[in-house]
Amino acid sequence: MKGKRLFLAVSGGIDSMVLLDLFHQLDYEIEVLHCNFSLRNTESDGDEEFVRSFCEAKSIPVHIQKFDTNKFAEDSKLSIQLAARKLRYDWFYSQLAKKNFDYILTAHHLDDNLETFLINFTRGTGLEGLTGIPAQNDKIIRPLLPFSREEIEKYASETNLKWREDSSNASDKYFRNKIRHNVVPVLKELNSGLLSSFQNTLENLNQSQSLVEDASNLVYENVIQEEGNQLKININELLKHSNFKAYLFQWLKDFEFTAWNDIYELVTAQSGKQVFSDSFMVLKDRDYLIVSPREDKDTQEYEIGEGFETPIKFSFCNVIHITNVNSDCIFVDEDALQFPLTIRKWKEGDYFYPIGMQGKKKLSKYYKDEKYSLIDKLNQWILCSNNQIVWVVGKRQDDRFKITKNTKNKLQIKLQ
Incomplete structure (x- = not known):
């Protein structure tokens, strides 16, 4: 350190x-x-x-x-x-x-x-x-x-x-x-050596957990399709594994579900049955379990400006020189922007021009290359100008708004 x-x-x-x-x-x-x-x-x-x-x-x-x-x-x-x-x-x-x-x-x-x-x-x-x-x-x-x-x-x-x-x-x-x-x-x-024994037990348990994660990742490739903001779990492929409940738990544990028995029973339930967490739902649809965000969760677009409440905050500052570049800060050509700026979550068909790369890239492809989980995708904010992506916030700036030798007004946008 x-x-x-x-x-x-x-x-x-x-x-x-x-x-x-x-x-x-x-x-x-x-x-x-x-x-x-x-x-x-x-x-x-x-x-x-x-x-x-x-x-x-x-x-x-x-x-x-x-x-x-x-x-x-x-x-x-x-x-x-x-x-x-x-x-x-x-x-x-x-x-x-x-x-x-x-x-x-x-x-x-x-x-x-x-x-x-x-x-x-x-x-x-x-x-x-x-x-x-x-x-x-x-x-x-x-x-x-x-x-x-x-x-x-x-x-x-x-x-x-x-x-x-x-x-x-x-x-x-x-x-x-x-x-x-x-x-x-x-x-x-x-046991006077309790703490020493406990450390050995932890080491063994962590090794076992590592095996679970490795197996889970291998089976995931054969059982799950990622489509937009959904996971589709192929039930026929899932049931080839006698310990399918363990796999379901491993894949879905970060989605805030608590009614695990209800989720396991979905595998053999009638189509249309659902199980909910605060932010997600699992739906039985014929041969699939479909995991998706609940429709009432943060599909809103927020306008940035004085007097507007937004889930995340930014500061804006005109600068002469580019300094202290980090993941929470970008520098853009102010004249290339159309105000007011907005923030939102991603939509199907979104694309941007990642700075440092040639041409455009679908945001879904960018998320896949960056190994985003479904939760990561749903938590990622996007800063937009007239619905054009300016910044995948905290990750990648769009090349169209970068500062060039012709830029007259340099603007620092910083995540608070």
Whole structure:
């Protein structure tokens, strides 16, 4: 990670303070992110002040965000823990984009991994739910994952490191704490090498999951056709595999379905039967299961301008020179645009002229070449001028609007 710009998520607790101390001593380019969830009144404010003071003393830049977590949880109909998680990671990713940093580091460790495994096991899960917390997930990296809570506490003690105790950790109000206080100690008493055994088990489970994914990809090619924004699953080909339920789960698990038995029963159901998630549906149509987005989900086109509400935001700035080029920013010839600009999702027949290439390309072909999943396609926004694609947002600019030697007005368009 040398040469990368790193955010460290620091709560003030022992785990995150050890993470901060290590990376500060190793002389990485770091800045700190701290969330004040306003859940423990003066204690939360004390954590914020502790982190701020520590960073200022070490000349480490620190960014602090205060949330009304209770209100957000009530408005969003989420548990406090899920609300805090959403607030935290939404803010983390907004800071990555805003500051153009590379990664966010969190202080999850081996005991956290064991607790997560036991929580998933208790609630019921598939193989993927038993493979543990990933060491890296997109832009989130967890460098302390191989180390136990005991090792972290020993390091903090030997270095006289200060930290803040979270009083809620002592309570059994939350399910994780019940596992931590009442289950894990018994397991460690039964097996003094529990964490080592657990690491071996995780390695075996991850190897098994890798085999599942390989097999799933091979069968996918023979069973599924991608047509526009639909997946067509050939039932006759699917039933050649006795473990077809496992394949269906593997292919459809990211589509937010929960009624898995209903999906499995579609294979032998009458045509016309349907199963829904919040955003997708599966339809039995003769010899096929057809997966498609629900028609009420984001087919709208949004006009960009002052006073207009849009799902994503842009900033516009006239510039003299092109600088700081990255995936969240393009530079265009302003005079080539027709305002107002709009954003939308892709439509059948869309094409554009990818910058750096000769000629036009169907957007469906571009998505296929970039290995977009159906979900990726449905989540991808397109910036348009008079219905001509200016930018596959965050991915590829259109050549027709690029800056040339004849450009008089250079415009920077940046994703916020």
